Amino acid sequence: MTTMSRVPRLAVALTLALFVPFAARAELVIEITQGVDDPTPIAVVPFAGTGAIPEDLAGVVQADLARSGQFAPVDRGDMLSLPSSEAEIFYRDWRAIDTEYLLIGRASAGEELRIDYALYDVNRQREVTTGTVTGPVNEARMLAHRVSDAIYERLTGIPGAFATRLLYVSVTRNPGGKDYYRLTLADSDGARPIVLLESREPVMAPTWAPDASQVAYVSFETGRPAIFRQDLRTGAREQLTNFRGLNSSPAWSPDGNTLALVLSKDGSPDIYLLDLASKRLKRITRHYAIDTEPTWMPDGKSLLFTSDRGGRPQIYRYNLQSGITDRVTFEGVYNARARVAQDGRNVALVHQQDGQYHIAIHDLVTERLHVLTSTDLDESPSIAPNGSMVLYATKLGDRGILSAVSVDGGVKFRLPARSGDVREPAWSTYISQ
Amino acid sequence: MNQLPSPGKALTLLFTAAFLVACSGSDTKEDEAAAEAARQAEVAAAEAAREAERRAVEEVAAAEQRELEQAAMAAGTVFYFDFDSSVLKPEAQQALDAHIALLRTSDESVRLEGHTDERGTRDYNMALGERRANAVRDYMVVNGIASYRIETISYGEEKPVAYGSGEANWSQNRRVELVK
Numbered sequence: 139m140t141t142m143s144r145v146p147r148l149a150v151a152l153t154l155a156l157f158v159p160f161a162a163r164a165e166l167v168i169e170i171t172q173g174v175d176d177p178t179p180i181a182v183v184p185f186a187g188t189g190a191i192p193e194d195l196a197g198v199v200q201a202d203l204a205r206s207g208q209f210a211p212v213d214r215g216d217m218l219s220l221p222s223s224e225a226e227i228f229y230r231d232w233r234a235i236d237t238e239y240l241l242i243g244r245a246s247a248g249e250e251l252r253i254d255y256a257l258y259d260v261n262r263q264r265e266v267t268t269g270t271v272t273g274p275v276n277e278a279r280m281l282a283h284r285v286s287d288a289i290y291e292r293l294t295g296i297p298g299a300f301a302t303r304l305l306y307v308s309v310t311r312n313p314g315g316k317d318y319y320r321l322t323l324a325d326s327d328g329a330r331p332i333v334l335l336e337s338r339e340p341v342m343a344p345t346w347a348p349d350a351s352q353v354a355y356v357s358f359e360t361g362r363p364a365i366f367r368q369d370l371r372t373g374a375r376e377q378l379t380n381f382r383g384l385n386s387s388p389a390w391s392p393d394g395n396t397l398a399l400v401l402s403k404d405g406s407p408d409i410y411l412l413d414l415a416s417k418r419l420k421r422i423t424r425h426y427a428i429d430t431e432p433t434w435m436p437d438g439k440s441l442l443f444t445s446d447r448g449g450r451p452q453i454y455r456y457n458l459q460s461g462i463t464d465r466v467t468f469e470g471v472y473n474a475r476a477r478v479a480q481d482g483r484n485v486a487l488v489h490q491q492d493g494q495y496h497i498a499i500h501d502l503v504t505e506r507l508h509v510l511t512s513t514d515l516d517e518s519p520s521i522a523p524n525g526s527m528v529l530y531a532t533k534l535g536d537r538g539i540l541s542a543v544s545v546d547g548g549v550k551f552r553l554p555a556r557s558g559d560v561r562e563p564a565w566s567t568y569i570s571q
Numbered sequence: 572m573n574q575l576p577s578p579g580k581a582l583t584l585l586f587t588a589a590f591l592v593a594c595s596g597s598d599t600k601e602d603e604a605a606a607e608a609a610r611q612a613e614v615a616a617a618e619a620a621r622e623a624e625r626r627a628v629e630e631v632a633a634a635e636q637r638e639l640e641q642a643a644m645a646a647g648t649v650f651y652f653d654f655d656s657s658v659l660k661p662e663a664q665q666a667l668d669a670h671i672a673l674l675r676t677s678d679e680s681v682r683l684e685g686h687t688d689e690r691g692t693r694d695y696n697m698a699l700g701e702r703r704a705n706a707v708r709d710y711m712v713v714n715g716i717a718s719y720r721i722e723t724i725s726y727g728e729e730k731p732v733a734y735g736s737g738e739a740n741w742s743q744n745r746r747v748e749l750v751k
Contacts, residue, residue, distance in 0.1 A: 343693070
């Protein structure tokens with residue numbers, strides 16, 4: 139909470155549903171609570187348009203850049219001119235308001251939507267990059283996010299992760315009645331939410347297939363926990379497990395062929411591998427302790443998991459080739475539910491410190507752990523595909539909300555729901571175009 | 572209770588019949604008739620006695636059953652646990668004893684639902700909830716309830732009874748519920 143006032147310029151609630159008259163209203167609201175100390179000023183000029191442009195495309199880009207915490211977008215009201223071509227740019231207009239970069243664009247909507255954009259360096263008075271994205275008109279927001287990705291990468295050297303999607307679980311408590319559990323799919327900014335499953339019984343542990351075409355999750359809809367997978371294009375749904383005891387923690391292998399999961403049918407919870415084509419099941423841990431929360435290393439050669447075989451929950455690593463298990467975390471009495479960044483180095487996990495649960499990053503190379511959050515009851519970390527941010531669930535008052543923090547701890551934003559509790563965010567891989 | 576014939580009353584009836592037979596006159600036909608009447612009375616009395624006995628046993632059993640049911644009801648169907656623990660507390664064992672005593676009188680099945688508080692990760696808590704349900708199951712099995720009669724399920728931290736944080740809420744959520 140002490141970080142709230144550090145960057146007052148960014149401490150604004152951006153209601154991202156404002157420009158989405160045709161799509162479902164976003165359930166999540168984004169509140170940026172902390173940006174970098176010296177964010178780069180950038181002006182994102184409203185794009186000129188021909189045809190029926192269904193979105194404020196520049197507004198989507200501007201919100202993306204603001205949410206990254208690394209940019210301080212110029213208010214539209216402060217803009218002295220609204221160029222949409224290089225000939226219309228008067229650099230003095232932008233120097234006058236201390237802008238470092240200027241992004242302009244033109245969109246045309248016909249059978250397809252096409253966005254041409256150009257980025258200029260105000261001080262050097264020259265073009266930095268230009269580009270074009272095209273796609274279906276009803277994917278206008280995703281196209282705008284792709285512009286954001288290109289700009290972000292050009293200016294930071296790191297690929298953007300805006301043209302991605304989120305899964306999350308929300309719960310509506312009904313006084314006197316039963317709760318409603320919903321699994322929702324939304325864009326990375328919370329826009330365009332689609333309910334994939336609604337149930338009176340718990341829904342848990344949503345996770346992505348590596349190509350982002352399918353999701354897997356645990357549903358109690360049969361009266362017992364079972365793992366399901368659902369195809370996002372066809373909507374086809376398949377129940378994968380129905381064993382006595384736990385059926386939990388599905389995790390897709392990087393090649394998409396195998397699902398790691400947790401079953402307790404043989405006694406205590408152990409990690410199993412389910413071959414999705416043959417449906418053959420292979421048990422890979424055998425221990426009377428709790429083994430759970432498997433996650434794959436990006437190379438697919440080993441898995442991290444949580445086990446209390448040492449007395450308290452810690453992260454262990456199982457090597458699929460050697461069959462050897464070794465302990466990964468030693469700092470503190472509680473480290474659980476690891477998620478590995480695509481670099482195979484940064485591991486986001488839940489770490490207990492002074493009785494509170496925080497999100498931390500454990501570096502597999504230096505074997506050092508650093509705590510990223512100061513709130514309590516933080517859980518379910520999920521790393522952006524570019525490795526820059528960790529999305530997680532926490533509590534604000536009595537409500538469950540989503541929150542995000544950069545892996546260096548410098549940028550923070552919150553995504554509370556308009557109502558009810560939200561939890562278990564899962565950030566997708568890059569969506570294939 | 573008072574309206575029912577007691578075994579004592581039945582015996583009195585029997586003795587009266589026997590006395591009547593013993594004191595009957597010398598006329599053969601009358602003797603035979605009297606003997607027949609006495610025999611019938613004897614059979615009726617014996618039957619009444621058996622019936623009374625049966626009802627009395629039933630009554631005692633029903634009373635015992637009611638007592639067991641009341642004890643089980645008084646014990647409650649929720650058993651609480653300490654933080655990150657699946658060890659049955661003495662008061663939980665005592666409460667379970669009442670349920671076990673009642674379950675021994677039937678072949679009813681039960682479902683044990685394990686729960687945790689919100690602290691810690693969700694999937695680890697699923698495992699912890701199962702451990703708690705298993706701890707209750709094992710206690711019941713050791714005390715003579717067949718394991719096939721017991722189904723266990725863990726809900727982890729997904730179904731709290733007390734929303735909100737703090738030990739006052741958490742302690743209510745760390746539980747196993749017995750459901751019939």
